[in-house]
Amino acid sequence: MDFNGCGFSDPQAQLSAALAKRNIREFQEALEMGAQPNLQDERHTSIFEKALSTAGCADFVEACLVHGCNINHINPKHNKAAISYATDSRDPSNLAVLLRRPGVQVDRKYGQLTPLNSLAKNVTADNVDQVRACMQLLLDYGASPNAIDQGERTPLHHVLQSNKIKAAKQELVLLFLAHPHLDIDTYRNGQVRQLLQQQYPDLQLPPQRECSADGEIDCDRLLRQLRDGDESQFEQLFAEHQLNISDKDNQRNVKQEQYLPLLLESIKRGKHRAFDAILSSGININRSTPSEQTVPAELAIIWGNWRALEKLLKHPELKLTPRSSLLNTVISRLEEPPLDDFCDHQRCFELLLGSEIIDINEVDASGQVPLYYAVKYRNTKAVQTLLRHGAYIGSRSQFDELAIQDMSPELLEKHFDSCITTNAQKAGVQNFEIIINYMNLMRQQRPGQQSGKMRTSQQLHDEMTPIAHMAKTKELRHLLQHPLISSFLFLKWHRLSVIFYINFLLYTFFTASIISHTLLKFHESEHTALTALTGLFTWIGIVYLIIRESIQFCMAPLSHFWSLTNLMEVALILLSILTRIESNYDKETQRILAVFTILLVALEFCLLVGSLPVLSISTHMLMLRAVSSSFIKSFGLYSIFVLTFSLCFYILFGKPQDQQQQEANSTTTQEKKEEDGDDFNSFSKPVEALIKTIVMLTGEFDAGDIKFDSFSTYFIFLLFVFFMTIVLFNLLNGLAVSDTQAIKAQAELNGAICRTNTLMRYEQVLTGRHGRTGFIVNSQPFRTICQRLMNIYPNYMSVPQISILPNDGNKVLIPMSDAFELKDLSNDKNKASFQPLATNAALEQQKKLLDPPLKLLPCCCSVLTGKCSQIDNRTVKLALSVLDQKSNAEQKRQREQITERRLENIEQKLEHLLNLLQERN
Structure with missing residues (x-):
């Protein structure tokens, strides 16, 4: 349909017109252009529903299903399912397109009638052939022949009572009699059997269903009654069945093996009264049947039966496996339309989050957590709910994927804002507190997990993974300046700084020793005692480097060995040993070894100084790295022109034949040229030509020593001056200036990035890779030391939050944690928790000022600032x-x-x- 003759078409109108004209090609084109087959019109009917209910539209139904329509689609106004619309068409082709897809609810009722009941009740002489084909399809795909309507009539009962068909009635009767599970005795006092005997006395009927000789009711009958009958009759039969079980030794086996299918069927069909009766019988709710392969709790989530899930979660015998992944299951179905009135996946999601036995950070077989699935399905509401309940944002899957890597920065920042609260005091009073909650930055542990699994509580966890990901991601990098993240970095640095400063002091001692010893040794100083002392100190430093390298290798052998920093440290150790030992090397070799040793020592020391928590130092180090990286990347591409011009200069100015002739004629002249450096200026060798070209790139031409003897030599030289020296070199300078200005503009952010990288590197040394620690960390007392230095929660704080006193010198208060922290307290150790600052002395004892990382060492920060327990003003x-x-x-x-x-x-x-x-x- 064109609007105003402009050639613009309405895909939705084209879709409706194509269905009316039965033009499948235009129908598919409209779907490709974005038409929505599920869009409701003014009569609350969609194109998909029209296609289902119209005979001869199987291709149109198929096209709708291909473009996202649900096989269990339900009209929200009429509460009518897709299977009921397809049944109304009386077209077996429409019905077959729907039934070929797995998961169709073939017995869903509309108007108290299942599709099979509806066909049997509305069969006529005109549509009997189509109805019979539709019935055959429904029975083949699992429809129950015993489903009853509000009058307890089965489909066969409707067929037998119909007077509209005569010749084809027997075919329909034979169709039902061929079904192995047909029941003609249970409902309406066996009226179906009586009608069959009256109308077709020659037919062979199935044996009459009745109770056993001992009065026991068959469990198959209970299952049929649950599927087809009402719940009140099922409750009576179920109670009678329990009373008839006399063998108490087999009673529990009967409940476990025969009642479990009944429980699962009641969950799928929303039979709440039947579910309560079966659950109260003492059935094992932690088992699954071979056909379902799902436990009752998971099945309740799949079908959205929140009432059954609520009762299962409160059941005292419920036991969840480590890989149950109930939250992951419900998150993947939150956007699906409800299959029935009792279905509510959102309610199931809320019940799981409110249950104490559900771990919000549970992982499935692929290592994915619920937060990852919520982000993957773009469910913003679910993401916000999980974050509010403390979902850890640093969980890493088996594919090395983080839950926050696709999360919206705005959503994450908004949640970070909600993690900053107060103690409800006025802002001007002295005990006013800023409470910062780190529930999403630390792995939360359930109470049962800490007591039942000591290995989990003792395991070292990396806490810098999500922040390191923020530092690497351009879209999330600005969040490092958020007070939640900056305060967390302050706490981590406060704990791990002791390792950094010890390493910094020892390496500074080694640097001063080896440089002093090298200078005294090669200048043959007369101070032999000082030379020997610096040599001893150098050996001590080398031993420290070897011990440090060995510890790092034992903790993370693969990831550490192949890193560039490690290779540089190994080379430094080898060169230091070669420089220190008394060898038979000639003086020139010893000098070369000493030079490279000093270079590596200085480079390592520069990197270590750049990691200091001083904003100006970290900014300059970042500028050095950025400019160096930018220059190497740019020069790597432009080096093609440098090589090209060096070859041109070698060919034009080198003139190797003339030089060979001069060597034969005058050796004195050649020696004079070598003394004057004419070989370097004359591009006589390819390597020297390349070095001379690179030097000329900086503007050092020495053009007076270059002999121009033709127009081509002038042209090539001027081309080099213009293109390389003026254009290229200024381009590289401009890139360096641009990088420098960008780093200065965000100096504070860059400082946070530097601190993040330093903390992440130290944390990886302690935890290894993916939390697999080495045997050194697993042994005592190193394990206890590492726990207190690295894991803030739960080894240092009982709850993942701190309190800041902005009106009292920005002091930081932390909650007490374990017995190590609470040994001087008189209150109960198990009640240590973070509470707002109060006048009650008992509450005040539950938290304290930020203390040094180790009890035996002074606070390293106090050496620099004298304010160990105070956070910075900017945060x-x-x-x-x-x-x-x-x-x-x-x-x-x-x-x-x-x-x-x-x-x-x-x-x-x-x-x-x-x-x-x-x-x-």
């Missing part, structure tokens, strides 16, 4: 700014609510006045 100001923004947003929301209520009151009063005026008139 505090940003946290206060976040609190102000949240307060303003809440006030705005309250004003909007008040305005809305006032408008509603005005509308109500106006309506009241209008009614009064109408009554007077």
Whole structure:
């Protein structure tokens, strides 16, 4: 359909017109252009429903299914399923297209009738052939022949009572009699059998169903009653069946093996009364049948039966496997339409989050956590809910994927803002606290997990993984300046800084020793005692480097050995040993070894100094790295022109034949040229030509020593000056200046990135790769030391949050944690938790000022600043700014609510006045 003759077509109108004309090609084109077959019209009917209910539209139904229509689609207005629409068409082709796909609910009722009941009740002489074909399809795909309507009539009962068909009635009867599970005795006192004996006395009927000789009811009958009958009759039969079980030794086996299919069937069909009766019989709810391969709790989630799930989660015998992944299952179905009235996947999701036995960070077989699935399915509401409940954002799957790598930065920042709260005190009082919650940055452990699995509580976890990912991702990098992240980095640095400073001091000692010893040794100093002392100190430093390298290799052999830093450290150790030992090397070789040793020592020391938590130092180190990296990348491409011009200069100015002739004629002249450096300026050798070209690139031409003897030599030289020296060299300088300005513009962010990289490197040394620690960390007392230095929670804090006192010198208060922290307290150790600062002395004892990383060592930060327990002012100001923004947003929301209520009151009063005026008139 064209709008205003402009050639623009409406895909939705084209879709409807194509279905009316039965033009499948135009129908598919409209779907490709974005038409929606599920879009409801003014009569609350969609194109998909029209195609299902119209005979001869099998191709159109197939096209709708290919473009995303659900086989269990339900009309929200009429509560009618797709299988019922296809049944209304009386077209076996439409029905076959739907049934060929797995998972179709063939017995879903509409108007108290299943599709099979609807066909049997509405069969006529005109449609009997189509109805018979549809019935055959439904029975082949699992439809129950015993489903009853509100009058307890089965499909066969409707066929036998129909007077509209005569000749084809027997074919329909034979169709039902061929079904192995047909029941003609249970309902309406066996009226179906009586009708069959009256109308078809010659037919062979199935044996009559009745109770056994000992009075026991068959469990198959219970299953049929649960599928086809009402719940009250099932409860009576089920109670009678339990009373008839007299052998108490086999009673439990009967319940476990025969009642489990009944329980699963009640979950799928939403039979809540039957579910309660079966559950109260003492059945094992942790088993699964061979056909289902799912436990009852998982099946309740799949079908969205929240009432059954609620009772299962409260059941005292429920035991979940480590790979149960119930949250992952429900998250993948949150966007699906409900299959029936009792289905509510969102309610199941809320029940799982509110249960104490569900781990919010549970992983499935592929190592994925619920937060990853919520982000994958683009379910923003589920992501926000999981984050509010403390989902860990640093979980890594088997494919090395993080849950936050595809998360929206705005969503993550908004949640980080919600993690900053106060203790409800006025902002001006001294005990006003800023409470920062790190529940998403630390792995939360369930209470049962800590007591039942000691290995989990003792395991070392990396806590820098999500922050390191933020530092690497351009879209998330700005979040490093958020007060939640900056305060967490402050805590991590406070714990791990002791390792850094010890290593820094020891390496500084080694650097001063080896450089002093090298200088004294090669200058043959007369101070032999000082030379020997520096040599001894050098050996001590070398031993320290060897021990440090060995420990790192034992902790993470593969990841550490192939790193560039490690290779440089290994080379440094070897060169230091060769420089120190008394060998028979000649003086020149010893000098070369000493030179490379000093270079590596200086480079390592420069990198170590660049890791200091000083903003100016880290900024300059970043500028050095950025400019070097940018220059190498750019020069790597432009080196093609450098090689090209060096070859051109070698060919034009080298003139090897003339030089050979001069060597034969005058050796004295050649020696003079060598003394004057003419070989280097004359490009006589390829390597020297390349070095001379690189030097000329910086502007050092020495053009007076170059002999120009033709126009081509002038042209090539001027081309080099213009293209390489002026254009290329200034381009490289411009790139360096640009990188430098960009780094200076975000100096504070770059400082956070440097601190993140340093902490991540030290943490990886302690934990190895993927948390697999070496035998050194697994042994005591190293394990206890590493736990207290690295894992803030739960080894240092009982709950993952801190408190900052902005009106008391920005002091940081931490909650008490284990017995090591609580040994001096008189209150109960198990009640250590973080509470707002109160006047009660018992509450005040539950937290303390930030203390040194180790009890035996002074705080390393106090050596530099003298303020160990105080956080920086910038973090505090940003946290206060976040609190102000949240307060303003809440006030705005309250004003909007008040305005809305006032408008509603005005509308109500106006309506009241209008009614009064109408009554007077």
